[in-house]
Amino acid sequence: MKVKAAVVNEVNGPYEFEELDLQEIQHDEVIVKVVASGICHSDEALRVGDAEYPLPVVLGHEGAGIIEKTGASVKGFEVGDQVVMAYNSCGSCPNCRTGHPSSCVEWTILNMSGARSDGSPIFKKTDGTPVSSFFAQSSFATHTVTNVHNLIKVAPDADLRLVGPLGCGFLTGAGTVVNGLKPNVGESIVIFGTGAVGLGALMTAKIEGCGKIIAVDIHDSRLEIAKELGATHTINSKTEDLAARIAEITAGAGANYSIDTTGVSAVMKASLDVLGIQGVAAPVAVTPNSIELNTFMDLVLLNKTIKGVLMGDSIPQLAIPKLIEFHKQGQFAFDKLVQFYNFDDINQASADSNSGKTIKPILIIDETYRAGEPLLK
Missing domain, CATH: 3.40.50.720 (NAD(P)-binding Rossmann-like Domain)
Structure with a gap:
């Protein structure tokens, strides 16, 4: 499957749009059509080399979208579900089992290695060069492959153009x-x-x-x-x-x-x-x-x-629905902090975030998407 992605090819290099080959999903993964993604300081830290990371890479870890395909062992999610993507965890180690998935013993491997736990990539360039992923979601792409443990289902009327940043910045x-x-x-x-x-x-x-x-x-x-x-x-x-x-x-x-x-x-x-x-x-x-x-x-x-x-020592599947509810009640007005950008303007959005002009940039990746509520200005 061909996808459009914003790729960082070198330390401190710009985001460059490329057509990549999205690899086939494994049994515990899904394909998500990405609607929108927040830009987080952690993306910038990797882009400029504050933290060492294998390049080239598709960054982005505050994504929201719609499931288009599910792996054989995926339960609780179906094609068409609206989801927010957070971080990955194994789900079975003692820390995960006691409610601390951000302390997962495999957290670094699953989220920061640039590949799946078996070493295989999610993206490849058209010449076959592997492209690293980030947080097992890489939301700076039109479609991505992510693990079921990354997913938080949200209501059908939730505006996916707004809720992505709940997966990292606001969650933290x-x-x-x-x-x-x-x-x-x-x-x-x-x-x-x-x-x-x-x-x-x-x-x-x-x-x-x-x-x-x-x-x-x-x-x-x-x-x-x-x-x-x-x-x-x-x-x-x-x-x-x-x-x-x-x-x-x-x-x-x-x-x-x-x-x-x-x-x-x-x-x-x-x-x-x-x-x-x-x-x-x-x-x-x-x-x-x-x-x-x-x-x-x-x-x-x-x-x-x-x-x-x-990551706030949070369980995203429990915390993010609570934050959405607090938002509905007017207690967590994060919509006042966002500015929307077209996907093609990712470098400008990143610059505005770095300068402090914009508190939370959100990239609109699927401009055809419409939710139950109008896009907040």
Whole structure:
């Protein structure tokens, strides 16, 4: 099957459209006609080489589409189903069986190796050259092959042009709050970076009843959006004294929790420094940067914790329907953060995301698609 895909052929190279051969599905896979896909910072990190990855590659891991073919052992999904695609997991290891599929023992192989677990590719160039896949979905293509464990079925009237980013960015932000940090009602949280992940975390912190929700960024326009979505306080760390403002807001106690979505070394360290006694920091950005700390002074003395939370420690099949329901109730207004682009404009969409002009770009890959609701502007 011939498909149109946006291919990254070299580190820091542009997305280049090519006709690829989509390989035949295996017994536990499906073919999805991709309707739309969000662009995530993780796509950019791989494109520019912040994380090493086998090239050429078809990126994209916030896809939504319609099933066109199912493998022999696929159950619970049929041709014509509308689906969101998230990450893959084995489904049978102890971590998967206890509700932590993002801690799957095969997670890296299944999502980050560039191929199926048996080493076979999903795409090939017309000359037979294998093309790597990403997150076992590669949604920057008109059609893709994905595993049944990637799939989340959504209602027939759900607008697939909108819901794809729930598969990664918003899932990560929301899950980091609910599953990673687990704040009690009234506790305080500081969120560094007001992109899709940060604002997803912010909206969820409001839903969870956090008392002080502090958004930190260097762009006033982003901080205004944060206020609209539930921030009780905002700090422009470029023009304000971060430590002094946090001390003022928390009456000197420091914050209970923090999330860093920037991956900037100084900001990651600041997310630890603003915590009070027994505070917990979650650095969730894909970044090549690191921080230097003194384990006694920075952690032990005040019983602080740095906690890794991959993909929000979420079960996508349970979390994404909840986020859709919160959206319907007006509590998770992620539609205010998106900008739609034609698939052919992927390089412009990526540039707008990098510059901060667009919080969450969504590529419309199937322009003929119509849902029960009109496309949100």
